[in-house]
Amino acid sequence: MNRTEPRTLAGFMELLPNEQIQFNQIKAKIENTYQKYGFLPLDTPIIELSEVLLAKAGGETENQIYRFTKGETDLSLRFDLTVPLSKYVAKNYGNLSFPFRRYQIGKVYRGEKAQKGRFREFYQCDIDILGDGKLDIIHDAELPSIIYTIFKELGFNDFTICINNRKILNGLFESLGQKDCSVEILRIIDKIEKIGKEKVVEELTKLDVQKEKIETMMDFLAIDGSSKQKIEKLESLKIDNEVYNQGVEELKEVVKYIQLFGVPDTNFKIDLTIARGLDYYTGTVYETFLNDYREIGSVCSGGRYENLAEYYTNKKLPGVGVSIGLTRLFYKLNELNLIKMPQESIAQVLIIPMVENLEQPIKLATDLRSFGVRTEIYLGDKKLKAKFKYADKLKIPFVIVIGEDEVATNQVNVKNMQTGEEKKVLFEAGEILNYIK
Amino acid sequence: MNRTEPRTLAGFMELLPNEQIQFNQIKAKIENTYQKYGFLPLDTPIIELSEVLLAKAGGETENQIYRFTKGETDLSLRFDLTVPLSKYVAKNYGNLSFPFRRYQIGKVYRGEKAQKGRFREFYQCDIDILGDGKLDIIHDAELPSIIYTIFKELGFNDFTICINNRKILNGLFESLGQKDCSVEILRIIDKIEKIGKEKVVEELTKLDVQKEKIETMMDFLAIDGSSKQKIEKLESLKIDNEVYNQGVEELKEVVKYIQLFGVPDTNFKIDLTIARGLDYYTGTVYETFLNDYREIGSVCSGGRYENLAEYYTNKKLPGVGVSIGLTRLFYKLNELNLIKMPQESIAQVLIIPMVENLEQPIKLATDLRSFGVRTEIYLGDKKLKAKFKYADKLKIPFVIVIGEDEVATNQVNVKNMQTGEEKKVLFEAGEILNYIK
Numbered sequence: 093m094n095r096t097e098p099r100t101l102a103g104f105m106e107l108l109p110n111e112q113i114q115f116n117q118i119k120a121k122i123e124n125t126y127q128k129y130g131f132l133p134l135d136t137p138i139i140e141l142s143e144v145l146l147a148k149a150g151g152e153t154e155n156q157i158y159r160f161t162k163g164e165t166d167l168s169l170r171f172d173l174t175v176p177l178s179k180y181v182a183k184n185y186g187n188l189s190f191p192f193r194r195y196q197i198g199k200v201y202r203g204e205k206a207q208k209g210r211f212r213e214f215y216q217c218d219i220d221i222l223g224d225g226k227l228d229i230i231h232d233a234e235l236p237s238i239i240y241t242i243f244k245e246l247g248f249n250d251f252t253i254c255i256n257n258r259k260i261l262n263g264l265f266e267s268l269g270q271k272d273c274s275v276e277i278l279r280i281i282d283k284i285e286k287i288g289k290e291k292v293v294e295e296l297t298k299l300d301v302q303k304e305k306i307e308t309m310m311d312f313l314a315i316d317g318s319s320k321q322k323i324e325k326l327e328s329l330k331i332d333n334e335v336y337n338q339g340v341e342e343l344k345e346v347v348k349y350i351q352l353f354g355v356p357d358t359n360f361k362i363d364l365t366i367a368r369g370l371d372y373y374t375g376t377v378y379e380t381f382l383n384d385y386r387e388i389g390s391v392c393s394g395g396r397y398e399n400l401a402e403y404y405t406n407k408k409l410p411g412v413g414v415s416i417g418l419t420r421l422f423y424k425l426n427e428l429n430l431i432k433m434p435q436e437s438i439a440q441v442l443i444i445p446m447v448e449n450l451e452q453p454i455k456l457a458t459d460l461r462s463f464g465v466r467t468e469i470y471l472g473d474k475k476l477k478a479k480f481k482y483a484d485k486l487k488i489p490f491v492i493v494i495g496e497d498e499v500a501t502n503q504v505n506v507k508n509m510q511t512g513e514e515k516k517v518l519f520e521a522g523e524i525l526n527y528i529k
Numbered sequence: 530m531n532r533t534e535p536r537t538l539a540g541f542m543e544l545l546p547n548e549q550i551q552f553n554q555i556k557a558k559i560e561n562t563y564q565k566y567g568f569l570p571l572d573t574p575i576i577e578l579s580e581v582l583l584a585k586a587g588g589e590t591e592n593q594i595y596r597f598t599k600g601e602t603d604l605s606l607r608f609d610l611t612v613p614l615s616k617y618v619a620k621n622y623g624n625l626s627f628p629f630r631r632y633q634i635g636k637v638y639r640g641e642k643a644q645k646g647r648f649r650e651f652y653q654c655d656i657d658i659l660g661d662g663k664l665d666i667i668h669d670a671e672l673p674s675i676i677y678t679i680f681k682e683l684g685f686n687d688f689t690i691c692i693n694n695r696k697i698l699n700g701l702f703e704s705l706g707q708k709d710c711s712v713e714i715l716r717i718i719d720k721i722e723k724i725g726k727e728k729v730v731e732e733l734t735k736l737d738v739q740k741e742k743i744e745t746m747m748d749f750l751a752i753d754g755s756s757k758q759k760i761e762k763l764e765s766l767k768i769d770n771e772v773y774n775q776g777v778e779e780l781k782e783v784v785k786y787i788q789l790f791g792v793p794d795t796n797f798k799i800d801l802t803i804a805r806g807l808d809y810y811t812g813t814v815y816e817t818f819l820n821d822y823r824e825i826g827s828v829c830s831g832g833r834y835e836n837l838a839e840y841y842t843n844k845k846l847p848g849v850g851v852s853i854g855l856t857r858l859f860y861k862l863n864e865l866n867l868i869k870m871p872q873e874s875i876a877q878v879l880i881i882p883m884v885e886n887l888e889q890p891i892k893l894a895t896d897l898r899s900f901g902v903r904t905e906i907y908l909g910d911k912k913l914k915a916k917f918k919y920a921d922k923l924k925i926p927f928v929i930v931i932g933e934d935e936v937a938t939n940q941v942n943v944k945n946m947q948t949g950e951e952k953k954v955l956f957e958a959g960e961i962l963n964y965i966k
Contacts, residue, residue, distance in 0.1 A: 093839060093840070098581065098617075098620040098842065100577070100620065109625070112569070127875050129904075130875055130876035130903060130904065132546040132550070132923075133549050133550060133875070135544070135549055137537060137538060137543060140538065141536060143533060144536055158597075162595055183537065213574050231908055349887070354891065354892075402530060403533055404535035405535065406532070450667075451789055458790075464565075466567060472664070473665055482626050488567075
């Protein structure tokens with residue numbers, strides 16, 4: 093027989109079971125936290141009509157997209173969860189309650205250049221809050237408190253949620269007479285972390301921004317101090333621009349509420365260099381960094397947009413959202429040995445029957461399961477040693493061997509695989525449960 | 530602005546939040562049950578190299594497949610979870626422990642003719658147990674006990690797991706000199722439920738099967754009685770064929786163990802008409818029916834195969850597995866109003882702050898969440914009535930309004946939205962938890 097090499101595509105994560113369990117643990121923690129804040133689940137298709145998905149044409153995204161025809165139909169795989177959300181909300185507007193709080197955790201597709209740690213299929217974990225016509229600024233402060241909860245849940249302490257407001261930058265550019273190329277300027281400034289201050293100055297110069305104006309921008313970006321001090325400095329600049337002043341006002345509100353939502357000052361800060369390259373953000377923007385591992389990049393980003401679904405509906409739907417790129421995050425945490433959760437098994441108990449009649453082992457397994465204990469029976473015909481090795485490789489914490497003796501005496505040995513300790517208990521699910529708990 | 534109609538593709542399920550919650554409940558029950566039996570999670574890519582996915586060429590599947598090129602690469606979307614499993618096991622053989630028990634719940638893609646209740650993107654929920662070289666027949670009996678547990682968990686009592694063994698049919702055909710066209714005969718017989726006995730006879734006649742042989746087949750398929758009686762009749766036929774006898778022996782074993790695994794006689798039976806059209810099954814085959822809704826078709830099917838990954842490796846990997854087509858199942862249950870779970874909300878408590886200072890409401894929400902209560906704060910600026918309507922539409926069971934009075938008296942009213950009852954309790958998360966539990 094001609095055999096095909098069993099390959100997986102480059103840029104597509106495929107984990108071994110032990111890694112997959114950890115990945116799923118992290119995913120579940122994110123999902124549970126989203127639910128704890130009352131977000132509703134969505135699960136939109138991975139394939140959409142290209143016409144719908146690319147309604148807002150252009151940009152880098154289009155080159156990366158997986159697009160093809162099936163029959164006569166022009167199809168694309170979703171490249172994020174925001175565009176499908178826009179379509180969904182426009183389509184189902186009458187059936188939704190606002191503010192509409194939804195989460196979606198799902199795979200998205202981007203045909204990026206293959207590169208270590210870059211994925212073409214990856215999970216995004218998104219939350220968005222959408223208002224009908226308007227959405228109070230306080231929601232911009234609720235999201236950082238959710239980000240905070242998630243990264244604490246994942247075992248991190250030393251991380252910073254960086255906050256800015258695009259109106260401040262836009263207003264500044266406007267006041268400098270640079271409104272027309274503000275998007276380009278933002279894109280350049282957004283890279284300051286990556287390419288450094290000098291390179292930013294260089295690129296701005298190329299864009300024909302005057303030297304003094306660049307200096308003003310750089311001075312502005314260098315504003316330092318606590319959140320309170322930064323806001324005071326922003327106010328003290330007395331920039332006579334409405335957009336600027338609105339941005340400062342919003343930022344002040346958001347900071348005030350973030351504190352009220354219980355995010356410690358050590359875990360968030362105003363960072364005036366953050367712009368988020370995507371041009372649909374219009375107000376608050378977020379990025380989140382693990383402080384000892386800035387090189388990972390932002391682990392949770394997002395912001396406020398004025399009008400989510402304008403390409404599909406005339407309803408005005410402002411919103412605010414954040415996204416965690418889970419696949420890349422997991423890859424990086426795994427690489428850096430930063431996954432803070434213990435390696436868990438699925439089965440908590442392995443029952444190894446060494447008797448002809450399986451009635452008793454099966455009954456025990458059924459009873460343990462009814463108590464919520466994940467229980468596997470080793471049903472194959474192998475040597476005892478091989479069966480223990482199986483439990484060991486799968487990291488199953490408890491093993492119970494059932495032989496004729498155990499059935500006769502109505503007692504079993506429960507072996508703790510981590511300590512090696514064995515404990516004799518009554519051959520009864522409740523007793524065993526008490527011991528392993 | 531030119532607007533695009535926000536359409537979703539035909540054959541792609543997209544649910545409203547309330548439906549999505551129910552869908553996810555069912556999915557979680559299936560996943561939890563799989564885990565309770567110790568199955569390990571996998572999450573393979575949705576896109577694979579066409580060369581890999583279609584290694585075993587041909588059949589109906591290939592016309593239905595979503596296949597396209599990206600750059601130079603010939604890609605396909607997975608059409609089931611079995612082929613990706615084969616690839617995975619062949620690729621990771623050295624890193625897996627056998628018997629390898631895995632579950633996978635994920636979307637698969639088939640470009641079927643668009644039709645009500647037919648889906649082009651749908652969830653499959655698969656479990657398989659793979660042996661290294663061999664796999665004891667008792668595993669064929671464990672799977673029905675898992676199917677049984679799942680449908681009980683989903684609130685059903687009146688369902689039947691139908692079991693057969695393809696060796697019995699193959700052996701029968703062999704003994705009738707029809708070995709060469711046994712696959713075709715199986716495909717025809719498999720349709721007996723759908724097209725009726727006469728149509729089957731007609732199609733077999735067209736296949737040039739002699740009249741007496743067709744009669745023998747029909748007599749055989751009409752064998753009736755309890756499982757025990759059926760096996761006795763199968764044995765009493767004294768068909769002198771090794772494959773046949775092996776099949777009867779296996780079926781006998783499986784039935785014995787199914788009973789031992791605690792599946793009541795009312796929930797399973799031998800059904801000699803079941804063949805499963807797919808030609809890779811080689812032994813035990815399963816189909817499951819909701820007895821009052823046979824028209825839904827089988828809600829959980831599968832079987833035993835001799836060699837899973839032969840297209841990728843020379844390792845012999847026999848296995849047994851079943852699959853639930855969740856999307857179609859959900860669609861049908863929903864249509865027939867058969868979803869037995871109460872409609873749940875995500876948020877369990879909605880806090881409505883009617884005070885200037887949000888400190889107290891936020892603290893209460895944080896405390897409730899730390900007790901595991903999913904809690905939402907209504908942060909928008911609306912009339913109280915609109916906020917209650919929001920809770921009502923989202924079916925949030927408890928609402929707590931916090932005004933100046935509540936803060937001053939340190940007492941809050943918890944409103945049970947279902948009964949309309951209000952209860953005054955101490956403004957303290959523990960107290961509130963006690964009440965709503």
